[in-house]
Amino acid sequence: MNAVLKIFLSMSFSGSLLILALLLGKRFLKDKISRQWQYYIWLVVVLRLLFPFGPEVSLLGKTYQAVDQAITRTAPLPPQQQSPLTTPGGNSAPVVGTEQSNGSMSSPTEDLTTAHPIQEIGTLLTDQVWLIWFVVALTLLIRKATIYQSFMRYIKAGLTPVSDIEILDRLSITAEQAGIKRPAELCVNPLISSPLLIGFFHPCIVLPNADISEKAFPYIVLHELIHYKRRDMFYKCLVQITACLHWFNPLVHLMSREITRACEFSCDEAVLAKMGSGNAQDYGETLLDAMAAVGKYRENLGSVTLSENKKLLKERLGAIMKFQKTSRAVKLLTAVWTVCIVLGAAFAGVYTEGNANAASLPSTTPDTTGRPSLSLDVSSAAVNVRAATDNQISAEYNRDVYTVNISQQNRDWKVSISCKTSMNTHDEAIRLYLPNVDYGDVKLKADNGYLTCGLIRSGHIVGNFNMASVFLTLPEGFSGSVNAIANSGYFQLVSRDDFKNTTTTITDNGDWGEIYKPTNFKENGNTSTYTDGTGANIIQVTRKGSGVMGLYTSDDFDTSNYPDEWKELWQDEWQGKPWEDDWWQNTWQEEDTEDTSSTAADRQPTKTDGASSDIEQYYQEGSLPMFQITFPRLEEEEQLAWLEKIYADGNIAFFSVGVRGLDTDISLITGFAEKVYENADIAFFSTLADCMDETELEFWLDRALEDGNWAFQSMLFDKLGKEDEFNELEAKKEKEWAETQMAEYEAAGVTMVDEKTYYYQGQPVNIFLDIRKEGSFYTLNMNPAGTVNIRITRGADNKITGVAYMTEAEVAELLGDMDEPDD
Amino acid sequence: MVQQISDAELEIMKIVWGNPEKVTRFPYIMDGLAARGRQCQKNTLIVLLSRLMNKGFLSARKIGRRNEYTALVSENEYQTVQTKKFLDKIYEGSAKGLVSNLIMGDLLTDEEYGELKGMLEKGKEKQ
Numbered sequence: 034m035n036a037v038l039k040i041f042l043s044m045s046f047s048g049s050l051l052i053l054a055l056l057l058g059k060r061f062l063k064d065k066i067s068r069q070w071q072y073y074i075w076l077v078v079v080l081r082l083l084f085p086f087g088p089e090v091s092l093l094g095k096t097y098q099a100v101d102q103a104i105t106r107t108a109p110l111p112p113q114q115q116s117p118l119t120t121p122g123g124n125s126a127p128v129v130g131t132e133q134s135n136g137s138m139s140s141p142t143e144d145l146t147t148a149h150p151i152q153e154i155g156t157l158l159t160d161q162v163w164l165i166w167f168v169v170a171l172t173l174l175i176r177k178a179t180i181y182q183s184f185m186r187y188i189k190a191g192l193t194p195v196s197d198i199e200i201l202d203r204l205s206i207t208a209e210q211a212g213i214k215r216p217a218e219l220c221v222n223p224l225i226s227s228p229l230l231i232g233f234f235h236p237c238i239v240l241p242n243a244d245i246s247e248k249a250f251p252y253i254v255l256h257e258l259i260h261y262k263r264r265d266m267f268y269k270c271l272v273q274i275t276a277c278l279h280w281f282n283p284l285v286h287l288m289s290r291e292i293t294r295a296c297e298f299s300c301d302e303a304v305l306a307k308m309g310s311g312n313a314q315d316y317g318e319t320l321l322d323a324m325a326a327v328g329k330y331r332e333n334l335g336s337v338t339l340s341e342n343k344k345l346l347k348e349r350l351g352a353i354m355k356f357q358k359t360s361r362a363v364k365l366l367t368a369v370w371t372v373c374i375v376l377g378a379a380f381a382g383v384y385t386e387g388n389a390n391a392a393s394l395p396s397t398t399p400d401t402t403g404r405p406s407l408s409l410d411v412s413s414a415a416v417n418v419r420a421a422t423d424n425q426i427s428a429e430y431n432r433d434v435y436t437v438n439i440s441q442q443n444r445d446w447k448v449s450i451s452c453k454t455s456m457n458t459h460d461e462a463i464r465l466y467l468p469n470v471d472y473g474d475v476k477l478k479a480d481n482g483y484l485t486c487g488l489i490r491s492g493h494i495v496g497n498f499n500m501a502s503v504f505l506t507l508p509e510g511f512s513g514s515v516n517a518i519a520n521s522g523y524f525q526l527v528s529r530d531d532f533k534n535t536t537t538t539i540t541d542n543g544d545w546g547e548i549y550k551p552t553n554f555k556e557n558g559n560t561s562t563y564t565d566g567t568g569a570n571i572i573q574v575t576r577k578g579s580g581v582m583g584l585y586t587s588d589d590f591d592t593s594n595y596p597d598e599w600k601e602l603w604q605d606e607w608q609g610k611p612w613e614d615d616w617w618q619n620t621w622q623e624e625d626t627e628d629t630s631s632t633a634a635d636r637q638p639t640k641t642d643g644a645s646s647d648i649e650q651y652y653q654e655g656s657l658p659m660f661q662i663t664f665p666r667l668e669e670e671e672q673l674a675w676l677e678k679i680y681a682d683g684n685i686a687f688f689s690v691g692v693r694g695l696d697t698d699i700s701l702i703t704g705f706a707e708k709v710y711e712n713a714d715i716a717f718f719s720t721l722a723d724c725m726d727e728t729e730l731e732f733w734l735d736r737a738l739e740d741g742n743w744a745f746q747s748m749l750f751d752k753l754g755k756e757d758e759f760n761e762l763e764a765k766k767e768k769e770w771a772e773t774q775m776a777e778y779e780a781a782g783v784t785m786v787d788e789k790t791y792y793y794q795g796q797p798v799n800i801f802l803d804i805r806k807e808g809s810f811y812t813l814n815m816n817p818a819g820t821v822n823i824r825i826t827r828g829a830d831n832k833i834t835g836v837a838y839m840t841e842a843e844v845a846e847l848l849g850d851m852d853e854p855d856d
Numbered sequence: 857m858v859q860q861i862s863d864a865e866l867e868i869m870k871i872v873w874g875n876p877e878k879v880t881r882f883p884y885i886m887d888g889l890a891a892r893g894r895q896c897q898k899n900t901l902i903v904l905l906s907r908l909m910n911k912g913f914l915s916a917r918k919i920g921r922r923n924e925y926t927a928l929v930s931e932n933e934y935q936t937v938q939t940k941k942f943l944d945k946i947y948e949g950s951a952k953g954l955v956s957n958l959i960m961g962d963l964l965t966d967e968e969y970g971e972l973k974g975m976l977e978k979g980k981e982k983q
Contacts, residue, residue, distance in 0.1 A: 194907055198864030198896045205897030216899035
């Protein structure tokens with residue numbers, strides 16, 4: 034609908050040019066050129082204003098085209114973009130850069146971000162602006178129509194037909210003289226002030242009263258009849274409609290007034306031409322008489338009156354007196370003028386849609402001089418990049434888990450994110466807010482983490498992803514380049530405008546894994562290419578190691594209508610397996626909690642049978658990242674079964690990934706933990722403990738304390754962050770134990786002096802050996818100063834039964850044992 | 857409802873009513889007006905005829921380039937309506953007043969009086 038308005042605006046504009054030309058011409062030629070011509074030439078302008086026809090090549094078409102280009106070129110680019118375009122080469126580029134960083138570092142970008150909502154409102158308004166135009170035009174038209182109707186009712190109310198045959202005859206005679214075939218009705222209405230003509234098809238002359246002097250009557254009637262003959266009512270009607278439609282153009286209103294004047298002038302001229310110029314004075318008197326009784330109702334709308342107003346009348350009288358037949362020279366001049374105006378009208382033309390389409394300019398790789406550069410380094414963390422509302426980089430995250438360093442100096446912005454703990458549960462994603470501006474160089478690095486980013490609309494993106502799940506979305510109108518290397522893991526690149534104006538190259542240097550790409554990519558060996566439009570935006574992605582990579586167009590990722598078409602699209606890529614609904618949807622949306630437009634049900638990972646068959650494959654192939662992605666999608670029973678299987682296989686890495694992939698509801702774990710605890714598999718238990726809450730941990734700790742399970746106690750204390758408590762407990766226990774031990778030894782006759790030398794029966798002990806049952810624990814103390822070798826003997830119940838001197842053979846055995854490792 | 861018509865229009869109607877033929881043509885009316893000493897312009901007559909058509913007195917049928925006019929209101933009907941109006945206006949609806957005025961004012965000849973008397977008697981017999 035705005036297109037119609039566009040055309041109207043262009044018509045209004047070209048019409049305005051003509052109006053100005055005519056008004057200017059009138060100033061010089063007013064009295065020389067035929068009034069008739071002055072009246073009818075406006076018709077050309079009115080037609081220009083109403084009808085959007087014109088030759089192919091038009092002046093206005095050209096200008097609009099230029100304007101359109103200018104708009105498309107400037108709109109998506111920031112103001113600072115303009116200056117580098119004029120500075121050639123790299124020499125001057127740094128100058129521009131410093132200028133900006135010296136001046137005001139954040140102001141251009143700030144403008145951009147704040148301008149965003151205003152732009153949106155702006156586009157909304159411009160989208161609906163035709164409605165404003167339409168409503169006003171319609172209102173004006175209706176108003177004019179009702180005013181005309183009420184005026185007609187007013188006129189017809191007091192209308193009495195003239196029955197005097199004499200007067201009727203005089204009218205008939207005048208009409209015949211004027212060459213009007215159709216009989217005109219003659220009526221009297223005392224409500225009006227001056228004679229007028231109504232009726233579009235059946236003319237009716239209305240006089241204020243019947244007693245008009247015989248001398249004046251023919252002039253009055255002839256004037257009105259000529260209005261009728263020339264169909265001035267239609268002309269006036271057309272002008273009124275034009276004025277309503279072009280209500281916003283003051284020049285059109287000026288034209289409307291000008292036409293009304295020209296109408297009366299030319300009518301006067303026609304009357305005098307009929308009656309002979311000798312009658313000019315009589316005619317002038319008639320006009321003056323008509324003037325005398327002016328102004329009971331504003332009759333000038335929709336009807337043609339004899340006199341409009343005083344000022345106009347004065348001019349008309351002047352014109353009447355100066356009336357002369359036009360000369361040949363004037364006729365020639367008039368002809369030339371006419372040709373000029375008509376041609377002008379034709380070639381002023383209108384703006385047409387076809388021109389607009391041709392206007393889209395090839396976009397070139399953006400000059401990034403002066404833009405901020407961004408470096409984002411993610412290590413063992415889940416990061417969702419979002420648009421910042423202010424112009425600052427900020428992050429929302431759990432300080433216990435992550436370390437986030439942000440440096441926003443000048444135009445060199447750096448963010449590095451790492452994980453404090455070695456075990457990272459991904460359920461605590463970091464929200465990283467970045468200014469939504471055009472960037473220069475963008476470095477994205479992700480090691481063993483999640484990263485979603487759909488913010489960068491311009492810039493040169495270099496990505497290095499290692500064992501990570503990266504979801505990079507290029508917004509519509511992205512300009513710049515992408516060079517990404519994904520080493521294992523999952524990398525997804527979505528182009529919202531379907532790789533428009535890009536040269537995209539996918540290189541597959543990986544081993545196990547797959548690449549999903551749109552079907553229109555051309556495959557050649559291990560590379561696939563796609564070129565569109567200007568191909569100015571270079572996108573290069575490389576797959577390494579084992580992992581999955583996916584390049585998608587916007588169609589594939591429209592949550593509302595993806596189904597059948599792209600099922601087919603991907604069928605081939607899917608190795609003939611039945612399509613699984615939502616699979617990719619979920620993998621890419623998993624971390625994208627910002628996308629609240631889709632319903633919660635959509636985002637909830639739906640667990641499908643397909644996942645369970647896939648996970649087998651991933652497990653067999655040892656693809657940890659894929660296993661990690663797929664595992665949360667399994668049914669609970671399956672998850673448990675898998676944990677058990679992995680546990681049985683003793684694969685701690687997969688076990689750890691699997692446990693982390695469980696829902697936050699850890700009721701599953703509790704049963705499992707029992708088993709692991711009983712098997713004293715401390716490494717596996719530690720993984721489980723990562724998912725436990727404090728009460729759960731306390732429970733296990735209590736149990737470990739009860740069982741005297743030192744290793745578990747130590748680990749659990751660590752998990753609970755109570756290492757000190759554990760150490761204290763340990764020291765205390767040790768002391769207690771040592772004391773009871775000493776008491777036992779003393780009972781058997783062994784004493785300790787200075788806490789290092791044992792005495793037995795008054796003699797210092799050289800070798801002291803106490804082996805407890807089953808060899809699980811023993812105490813060995815050697816003192817070269819000692820003279821005897823003793824050995825504690827214990828009974829079946831581990832109680833000390835006595836002390837024995839060691840034989841030479843025993844000593845040799847013991848020392849031999851000890852020497853052996855040295856060999 | 858029979859509308860009021862002007863004198864010029866009544867003249868035309870009289871010519872139409874006076875025409876023994878069923879339809880009346882334009883030249884007949886033109887000639888009739890001339891015969892009555894009320895010559896007028898062609899266009900004037902056209903305007904008057906169109907007024908009569910608008911008022912429902914005449915209907916026109918176009919045959920080729922000629923109009924054939926037919927009276928929709930008979931002379932009798934017109935007279936009755938006009939008389940009733942006259943009665944209402946002058947005698948407040950009393951016909952007796954009118955007749956007595958006619959007799960008293962010597963506006964009736966003896967012959968006319970006898971005829972009227974005969975008409976009254978016929979009317980009584982009918983009832």
